[in-house]
Amino acid sequence: MNLVDAGLYGLLGSATVAIVMAIVLTGRVRNVIAGLAVLATGVAAALTGLATLLGYSGTGLAIPVALPLVGDLDALVLAPDRLGGFFMLLAGLVIAASALFGIGYAHGPAASRTGWTGFAAFALGVVLVPAAADAITFLLAWELMALGSTVLLLAEHATRQAVRAATIWYAVMTHLSFLLLLAGFGVLINAAGGTSWARMVGIAEPTASLAFALLVAGFATKAGLVPVHVWLPRAHPEAPSHASAAMSAAMVKMGIYGILLVTLRLLPNGPSWWAVVLVALGAISALYGILQASVQSDLKRLLAYSTTENVGLITTAIGVGLLLHQSGQHAAADVALIAALLLALSHAAFKTVLFLGAGAVLHATGERDLDQLGGLASRMPITALTFGVGALGAAALPVTSGFVAEWVLLQALIHADAKTDRLLAVVMPLTMGVVALTIGLGLLTFVKAAGIGFLARPRSQAASEASEVGFSMRLALLGSAGLTIGLGLIPGPLSQLLAGAVGASGIATTGLTGLELGGLGVVVLNPLALTALTLVLLAGVLVVNGIASRRHPRREVELPWGCGGERTSPRMEYNATSYSEPLARVFGGSLHTRRSVEVEHPDDAPLLVSGIEFNQETVDLVEHRVYLPAARLAERFGDFARKLQNGSIHRYVGFSFAALLLVLVLVTR
Amino acid sequence: MIDSVVVIVVHLVFALAITPVLIGVMRTVRARLEGRVGGGIVQPWRDVIKLFAKEPLRAPGSSPVLTWAPLLLMASSLVLCALIPLVSTLPLAGVPGELFVVVSVLLLGTVALAMLGLEAGTAFGGMGSSRHMVFTALVEPTVLLSIYALSVPAGTSALAAIVRSRRDDLSSLLNPVSILAIAALIVVVIAETGRLPVDNPATHLELTMVHEAMILESGGRDLGWLEFGSWLRLTALLGLTVNLAVPWAVAGDASWTALLVGVAATTVKLVAAAALLAAVEVFLAKLRLFRVPELLAGSFVLAFLSVSASYLVF
Structure with missing residues (x-):
């Protein structure tokens, strides 16, 4: 028995333990034991994935099945390849962090027998999808993942009406995805005469294009690409926060895994319109997602739309990679595919932090509306710090994983030789523009999320009474924030491992930590050196600052610049809605906002005003139209x-x- | 390695020394053209020294952002000055001044400022921060595309290498790609550093102000760092633009003579560009806030045309 097989046994075993414990135990003990067992499942999956990436390959775990009245059935086989291993690593880490968070966070229906059983089944489904070696196992794991998450989503249906609507949207969309996949794999199985991935190679046109269209439509639905993203902004806010973290950071990535599985492994060397479709789908999703995210004031809804943005960027990177392979520029294409994997991993890391941070805020204040938050930085320092790291990652700033990933993507775009290929000459600059605008709007979105939520003064009673969350939640936050920074500081070794997953070459580590894209000439990124330079310069600034502050220390005053007046009421602060108002105006054409102003008058004096009510909501145009x-x-x-x-x-x-x-x-x- | 350290130190000393002078020149040119005497070229130095000798205030309930944002802005501006080929195009060991790295260091400073604007919880701060971020978001595509256009002929996205290849091949200076890209970059510099017609640097009291609104709540040494940090950003961006537009006499290595020539040349170019910028500003009025996106969209079109042209010309 080797490492991969041992890992697979380990994750199956610990998931079973989790389900049994969730059913048998009660109360606080259930949270701890079931949570730890799910954590173990995640860790086992991550280790299995890592072992696969390092080159160990399992003999494959065959689970024999039999049905009455049916002849011999093929066994279900679990044997992850390197690509699958990467996604197992990603999903395992996310599941581990969210289970740890769930130990302290889960309460009410989410901590019930059903809640934890659903979470364990969901976790098992997510990590088994990339381990599957044939279509039937894949679809079974896919359905386990879908059902487990639906149960989780329903947790608070008794107390909140919105949960039911969200669940219906989610259930419909997730089954639409399943049906499309069933049809797509049906076409492939029929043409190949077998269900295992190994059999499904060399399928000719036009069957290949039909299968591609069906499968990509199905995977796009799960990944939350526009126009099939509508379930994300409904389901993510209503699910318990540890579940939304796992759904957003791990489950939607299975859609990405599916797209990579189809385009790299099952149907490689497809025609170039496939790549153009992926680039267009990704670019539209990225722009639409971040535009919607920037005007949301519900923190979790904002994060959900940002997931659409990130998944869009990943799909764009895949499309660019395929397009460059088509035109024979394999070095740049490999870099684009590596960028897709790095973007996926980085999104998993920072989105876990952000959703868990949003969960911590929800736990402490009961609010997820940014317009009611504020001033949390001094009340919840660990949450604020980790959320800040996550926001930096989402805004693709150094030294986080998000920066490294987007840097690699932009390198692929800039080094593509478009002089001879007219298609590339159009696609590359446009993609560059889209990516750049996405980065810019992402910056605004996450400055808003972190700044309005954690800085300034509390905008509600609940926010002013908040206190830091418990130990397990802080640990989960710190762990995932550490991963975001770690991947940003030391991207070299991991990127080199990832190169194996997509069959890329020319990616090397330089100076132990840095990243070198050898295929593109000498293109080097060494975040550690950059950080060192910044720290040296910051130290210089600090020395000068220290000397100045010795002479003139900072003084605390009630009301600085207050001119003797009263402190303004928190209702007069700038809030999330006002923060994005200029943007909503600039992009008025694609962001439809509905506004209503109601003025109340006293009965006896119609010219006087006794109250004004202003309402604004942003409408999702795709949903509406x-x-x-x-x-x-x-x-x-x-x-x-x-x-x-x-x-x-x-x-x-x-x-x-x-x-x-x-x-x-x-x-x- | 030693050469890189020398170049970084020269860049930093040069930027720190010339920045207040540059601001002084701009203010003086503007004052003279408006018929005023002005405070003189060394007035910015006096302002900074005065601010550092004053105590900063702190309101109860404020977070560490109040203290740290000005320091981070200053540090990010310094890193920017170190990485941009102001005086020498020597590729730096370990930290190549690569386009995206430079842009994200610039953005780090922007984010520090925007967070500071939100920190105090006043309406003015939030307003400035929100507008600043909208402009940044719209400027971002132009920055990347215009330098992308210049990087196509050079075959690399390292700024130093682009400047070097333009200096060695003077015919690349006067072609559509170069002119369109430089024009787009100038709009970027104006928007990012808050000059007219995007923002008025000479006002504290307009409802439409952007930069001043964010730093309104800071005082004393905090304000000193903020002012100096923002000025350094101007030096860095203006320096990059003039060196891309007129890359003559930029040092190619770390020898003393080359560096001295480079320092002298960049000083002349920067002072001339700053005086020109200030002179043009006298004749401009501030744009209405919601007309600014149109200006930025225009600059994006220039940058995009420039990229398209770069595929056709080369």
């Missing part, structure tokens, strides 16, 4: 069908008779 009309159409069809069923027994007998006649006609023809 595509989904609601479709739902109305379906409803109208349903109304029409209802006319057939009027409850009269004679009519039903008539229907049966007509059906019988039809069958007879068909059979005897």
Whole structure:
């Protein structure tokens, strides 16, 4: 038995323990034991993934299955390759962090028997998807992941109406995704004559293009790309925070894994329109996602839209990689694919921090509306610090993983030789513009999220009474923030490992920590050296500052610059809605905001004003223009069908008779 | 390694020494053109020294951002000056002045300022911070695309290498790619450093102010760092633009003569550019806030055209 097989046994075993413990134990003990068992599942998955990336390959874990009345069935096989191993590592780390957070966080329905069983089943599903070596195992794990997350999402359905609506959207979209995948794999299995990945190679056109379209549509739905992103901004805010972290950081990545599986492993060397489709899908998602995120004031909804943005960037990177492979520029293409994996890992790290941080804020204040928060930096220092690190990562600033990932992507774009290829000459600059605008808007979004949420003065009673969260939650926050910084400081060795996962070459480590893209000439990034330079210069600034502050120490005054007046009421502070107002105006065409102003007058004096109420909400245009009309159409069809069923027994007998006649006609023809 | 350290030290000393002079020149040119006497070229130095001798204040309930944001802005500006090829195009060991690295160091300073604006919880701070971030977001595509256009002929995205290749091949200076990209970059410099017509650096009391609104709550040495840090950003960005536009006499290595020539040349170029900028500002009024995005969109179009041209010309 080697490392990979041992890891697979370990994760299956610990997930079983988690489910049993969740059912058997009660109260606080259940949180701790079931949480630790899920944590163990995550760690086992991460270790298995790491072992696979390091080059160990398992013999494969075959689970024999039998069904009554059916002949011999192929066994379900778990044997991750390097690409799968990378996604197991990613998902395992996220699951471990969110389970640790869940130990302290889960309360009420999320801490119930159902809650923890759902979480354990979901965790198992997520880590098994990339381990699957055939389509049937893949689909079973996929469905386990979908069902587990639906149960988790439903946790608070009894107390909040919004949860039910969110769950319906989620269940419909996730099953749409499943059906598309079923159809897509059906096409492949039919053409290949077997269910294992190894059999599904060398499928010819046009079957390949049909399978590509079906599978990418299915995976895009799970990944939350525009226009099938609508479940994300509903499901993520309503799920318990440790579940939203796992869903956003790990589960949507399975959509990305699927796209990579299809384009790199099952159907390599596809036509170039596949790549263009992926680039376009990704670029639109990235821009739309970050624009929507920038105007949200619900913290978790903001993070959900930002997930669409990041998944869009990853898809763009994959598309760029495929396009460059098409035009024969393999060095730049390899860099783009590495960028896709780095973006995925970095998003997993910082989005875990951000969702867990949002959970900590929710736990401490009961609020996730940024307009009601503020002043939390001095009340919850660890949460504020880690959320800040996550926000830096999301804004792609040094020295976080987000910066390294986007740096690699931009290097691929800038080093693509577009002089000979007209398609590239159009796609590359446009992609560059989209990525740059996304980075800029991401900066605004996360300055807003961190600044409005944690700085300034509390905007509500709840925010002013907040206190730091418990030990396990702080540990989970610090761990995932550490990963965000660590990947940003020492990107070299990991990137080199990832190169194996997508069959890339020319990626090397320089000076133990830095990253060198050898295929593109001498392109080097050494974050550690950059940090050292910054620290030396900062030290200089600090020395001067120290000398000045020895002579003139800082003085605390009530009301600086207050001119003797009263401190303004917190309601007069700038809040999240006002912060994004200029942006909402600039992008008025693509961000539809609805505003209403109601002025109340005293009964006896219609010219006086006794109160003003202002409401603003941002409407998701895709949801409004595509989904609601479709739902109305379906409803109208349903109304029409209802006319057939009027409850009269004679009519039903008539229907049966007509059906019988039809069958007879068909059979005897 | 030694050469890199020498170049970084020269860059830093040069930037620290010339920045207040540059601001002084700009203010004096502006004052003279408006018929005033002005405070003189060394007035910015006196301002900074005065600010450092004053105590900063702190309100109860404020967070460490109040203390740290000015220091981080200053540090990021210093890193910027070290990485940008102001005097020499020697590639630095370990920390190559690569386009995206430089831009993100610039953005770190921007974020520090924007966070400071939100810290005090006043309406003015939030307003300035919000506007500043919107402009930054819209400027970002132009920055990357315009330098991307210049990097296509040079075959690298390291700023020093781009300047060097333009200096060695003077024919690359006067072609559509170069002119469009430099024009786009000038708009970027104006927007990022808060000059007219995007923001008015000479006002404290306008509802439309951007930069001043963010630093309104800081005083004493905090304000000193903020002012100096912002001025350094101007020096760095203006220095990059003039060296890209007119790359003559920029040192290619770390020898003393080359560095001295480089320092002299960059000083002349910077002072001339600053005087020109100040002279043009006299004739400009501030744009309405919501007209600024149109200006930035225009600069994006220039940058995009420049990239397209770079594929056709080379």
